[in-house]
Amino acid sequence: MTNRRNFIKSLGLTSAAVIAAPAELLHAAPIINTEKQDLTNITLKGRVHHSGTGISNVAVTDGVNVTLTDKNGNYSLLSNKTAEFVYISVPAGYAFPHEKGITQFYKKVDHNGASFNADFRLEKLETDDRSHKFVVWADPQIISKKDAEILVTQAAPDLCDLVKAHPAGTLFHAIGCGDLVWDHFELISDFKNAVDISGIPFFNLIGNHDMDLDARTDDYSAKTFKANFGPTYYSYNRGNIHYVALDDVFFIGTVKKYIGYLTENQxxxxxxxxxxxxxxxxxxxxxxxxxxxxxxxxNKLAEEEIGGTVSNREQLYKILAPYKVHIMSGHTHMNENWERDNMMEHVHGTVCGAWWTGPICTDGTPEGYAVYEVKGDDITWYYKATRKPKEYQLKIYEKGRLKTSPNAVVANVWNWDSKWKVQWFEDGVLKGDMEQKVDFDPWSLELYEGPQMPKKHKFVEPTLTDHLFFATPSAGAKTIKVVAIDRFGSSYSDQISL
Incomplete structure (x- = not known):
């Protein structure tokens, strides 16, 4: 199972592979900013208001410093002409301004002159936003018009249907968790079309496949992303929750090479x-x-794959220590949840599954996205498989399907975390808890294992996962039922006949 690990490493520092990079970039001269940085002062000023009434204590930033609006909604921030944007942290109680679903919380700074004026007009919400919902779309990662068509005709309508299934006025927003496209910027319009179809505002993040690969350094690798989506790090508020988006993809100046890293500026x-x-x-x-x-x-590795996690994460954790924190991420094309002290990280299964090669991710998680429901300070969640009901939360495999455990029935409970309970019934009789083990999802092996599988992208390989559960039925057993109860008490089940 080393092929995929080698592929993932190639996206970091340990290989020269350039899989999926547009051919014209492989020999392109790097983009060099020929203009010297202009450190001349510029004053950023303006007003944040609702129908002419100023909104106080709104955070305004140039990406370096943060100031607050005064009692009349006015702000003034001394910056310099390296500032690209002035932007706000949308306060609780107000709608997210957007254009066809792409959030518009920023203004591009005009450097002509000693000052730049940017006003922000917000609309008050008619409902209490302490109750709201959001979804996380990880890695749409479209590389072709065929991929884009699936995103637009299947994934986007699925999200649209989810929203419509809730009462009118339910507050929804989405987080596009990076790798919105797969190096092919001509497909950004298709991603935006999918966002528009979904019918809800999207806050988007930059991924390693959203970078300008012909940039000389990380400083200029987000040029195209910024032109389409604005700043790469920012914050906003809804109800009692403070949301932060960060850019942890650090481009090292060679095509397809990056590390997981947060800059000091951020x-x-x-x-x-x-x-x-x-x-x-x-x-x-x-x-x-x-x-x-x-x-x-x-994977019993001597060290972490440097492009697969954030190298200086402990510095982030120190800053976040005073808060109750949920971290949302993607990138791995598998689903995983872990907890430590005040934090829980949700590593999401992807919208594209295994790079649009099959209906599941490499760990057996169905292609899809996560849904989060907020009430006050508390957040609950579930995983929503595309074109499947909410109740679809596990899959059972019959004996013999997984060769390493030929006598066992295997259940994949993809959104499992340590507070779930997974039990099994044999012919209606409760037999107890299933045994959790690290292994490969049987269907993922069938779809993706081997140098010639899958045909579309041969680098794809199954990945080991923690969310598999095992039980050995009696010789004469006729039916096996698995019941998985999540940390919130919701119960899900699946059953097979032997």
Missing amino acids: LQWLEQDLAQVKHGSTVVVSLHIPTFTGGQRR
Whole structure:
């Protein structure tokens, strides 16, 4: 099962592979900013208001420093002409401004002159936003018009249907968790079309496949992303929750080479941003590359794959220590949840599954997305498989399907975490808890194992996962039922006949 690990490494530092990079980039001269940085002062000023009435204490930033609006909604921030945007942290109680679903919380700075004026007009919500929902779309990662068609005709309508199934006025937003496209920027319009179809505002993150690969350094690798989606790190508020988006994909100046890393600029900005947030509050932090995964443990590696997690994550954790934190990430094309102290990280299964090669991710998680439901300070969640009902939360495999455990029935409970309970019944009789083990999902082996599978992208390989559960039925057993109860008490089940 080394092919996929080698592929993932090639996206970091250990290989020269350039899989899926547009051919014209392989020999292109790097983009070099020929203009010297202009450190001339520029004053950013303006007003944040609702129908002419100023909104006080709104955080405004140039990506370096943060200021607050005064009692009349006015702000003034001394910056310099390296600033690309001035943007706000949309306050609770207000709608997210957007254009066809792409959030518009920023203004591009015009450097002509000693000052730049940017006003932000917000609309008050008619409902209490302490109750709201959001979804996380990880890795749509479209590389062709065929992929884009599936995104637009299947994934986007599925999200649209989910929203419509809720009462009118239910507050929804989405987090596009990076790798919105797969290096082919001509497909950004298709991603935007999918967002528009979904019918809800999207806050988007940059992923390693959303970078300008012909940039000379990381400083210029987000040029195209910024032109389409604005700043790569920012915050916003809804109800009692403070949301933060970060850019943890650090391009090292060679095509397809990057590390998981947070710059000092971002960490200093984050400290200022969180200074406005009461300790003990719930903070949701979204970034593309997971801060941490169990990959090193599962694969018995001597060290972490440097492009697979955030190298300086402990510095982030220190900043987040005073809060109750949920971290949202993608990148791995598998589903995983882990907890530590005040934090829980949700590493999401992907919209594209295994790069649009089959209906499941490499760990057996169905292609899809996560749905989060917020009430006050508390968040609950579930995984929503595309074109499947909410109740579809596990799959049972019959004896013999997994060759390493030929006598066992195997259940994949893809959104499992340590507070779930997974039990099995034989012919209607409760037999107890199933045994959790690290192994490969049987269907993933059938779809993706081997150098010639799958035909579309041969680098895809099954990945080891923690969310498999095992039981050995009696010789004469006729039916096996598995019941999985999540940390919130919701019960899901599946049954097979032997």
